[in-house]
Amino acid sequence: MAAQGNDSGQPLEKVVSVTGGWHLLLHDFYQLEKESQQPETHLRRISENVESTQYRELFHVSSMWPFLRELARSWQLEPFGLEEAEVANSDALSLDDLQRELRWAELLRLIQPRPEGRYQFDPVVAKVLAHGT
Structure with a gap:
């Protein structure tokens, strides 16, 4: 039931x-x-x-993590790894900084760890990020 x-x-x-x-x-x-x-x-x-500016601002993603927005646009519902994150890294972050950002995103539950060192976006967060500017 x-x-x-x-x-x-x-x-x-x-x-x-x-x-x-x-x-x-x-x-x-x-x-x-x-x-x-x-x-x-x-x-x-x-x-x-959920795709509106209001929610992007509430989730504090309107100006944060441009590479996460790029990842969300490409990998919204699919697992992605560090290699895909590096491709979406438009800010040219160092590998250490990129891994640190992914770790923060994981701690904030924006992404969840998956097997084999991959990650997947929370579906609602992916929708918010993918439609951000």
């Missing part, structure tokens, strides 16, 4: 899928639900707006 997100029968899995469990997006969903009980409409709105 699926967990329920609210009284209207909205599955919790749908809320987590759209928000990625990120507190910023969950807070927005909660605020919208307080105004009116229309979970499908609110989730659709959040999903469509």
Whole structure:
């Protein structure tokens, strides 16, 4: 039996899928639900707006990590390794700095480690980054 997100029968899995469990997006969903009980409409709105400047600024990625934006555009849903990160390294960071940036992104849960020294973007973060400027 699926967990329920609210009284209207909205599955919790749908809320987590759209928000990625990120507190910023969950807070927005909660605020919208307080105004009116229309979970499908609110989730659709959040999903469509996650690419907006508002969310890029909330995630603090509007000017950070240009190479992560490049990676997200190319490797949004696929695992990538250090070699792909080096190709996307438009800032010409040293290998040590690049590895440090990847480690910070991992600690912030922007990316998750995968087998064989590869990484994969959090799906919501990838969407935000890929549509950044």
